[in-house]
Amino acid sequence: MKNWLNKFIHEAREVRLTAREKRAMLSAIIGPARIPSPYSFFLAVVEHRHRLAVAAMFAAVVITSGGTSFAASGALPGEALYSIKVNINEEIQSFVAPNPTAKAKVEVSRTEKRLEEAESLSKSGKLNAKTQAIIETNLERHSNTLKASIATLADEEAAATVKEVISGLNSTIEVREAVLSDLASSSASSTGGHLDAVIEKVNKVKKEIDDIGKDVEDKDQKKKDGEKKQKEKEENDKKDSEEKNDEEKDEEDESKEDVATSSVSIIFTTTTTVVTGTATLSDIID
């Protein structure tokens, strides 16, 4: 075949997915190898009577929006697409997070999203016992995943990262809580009550995670103290042995000097002998 065509084919074939793109795409489609499929997973979490409608909608969303469904991202609890948002879109984000730090951050942002949803719901008067329960359940789930990520980080002895993640969570919650409290005091008593419940729930989450964070920090501190002591001990030992060494060295030097003196005298003696010897020889010649 013509040379130029071969060249063209060869080079055009270099256009391909990178290994990373391939992996990311696959996990976006079928999820982790052990999970059967996002499709059956998602059916399991949608109420039975809604299944058909949601399945059709999901398919439509996938087909029209290109890839993962972005249309669900604005859904609120109680709406059909909400399950997709929380259980598919966000779950995939959490799954593809490359490390425990990223995963923890995804969970923090999911917690924030739940609080924002509480805000939107209460503004439109849709925050009721049911939607409150959905938000609380999800907050609990996010906090569990977050705890798992923190545990992994603690195992990896990344106490600084744990601290960073937790302070991120705390500031997020504080900001949102302030907004929600304002809202609770100015809204109707029933909505206010639901808001208070959500605030209480998220504060419980915050406290639990804070406690875990303190544990991790304590352990880290103890470990550091231990290391410090160990180091000091080692240094002292080293000092001691150095002193000892110095003494030994002094002794050694002294004995070396003795040896040197005696070798000089040997040389001296030998020279004398030679001189004496030479003298003897010249005597003989004479």
Next chain:
Amino acid sequence: MSNEKEHNKQFLDLYGKHSDELFRYCFFKTGSRDQSLEIVQEVFMKTWIGMEKGTVMDNPKAFLYAATRNAVTDWYRKKKPVSLDEMHEAGFDTSKEEEGNSFDNLEAERIISMASKLEEKYREVIILRFVNDLSVNEIAQMLGEKENNVSVRIHRALEKLRKLYIK
């Protein structure tokens, strides 16, 4: 479930075999790496969902190509049409990626920019026939045209590409 495992295996097989070539096909059609990624993902997502539902595919390769082509067509419809000149001026989206992707290769850049000068229908058959190794029959089925027409088009496409090359 063994049935489920079978789906898994079949799907992974298809994905492993065809994801690169479908991506390449999209890339030479759309000129955008990101867009191509999205389209390929969408196609495989549909395939996966279909398999889960128990849809039996007689010819998965043909299905994948047809679905990809439709998705690209949809994308064209959604986007405002971009002329080939504009596409070329934009230099195709050859943004370099990590992991030794080949776009750091100047030669490849040249090939891509050359391909972008070919009319789309010619570019399409060149990629399908020579780069992705589809048979004329397969291409004809995919495009819904007669084999004869496809052969003629391939012939013309080669002639045009040769001229571009020699220039």
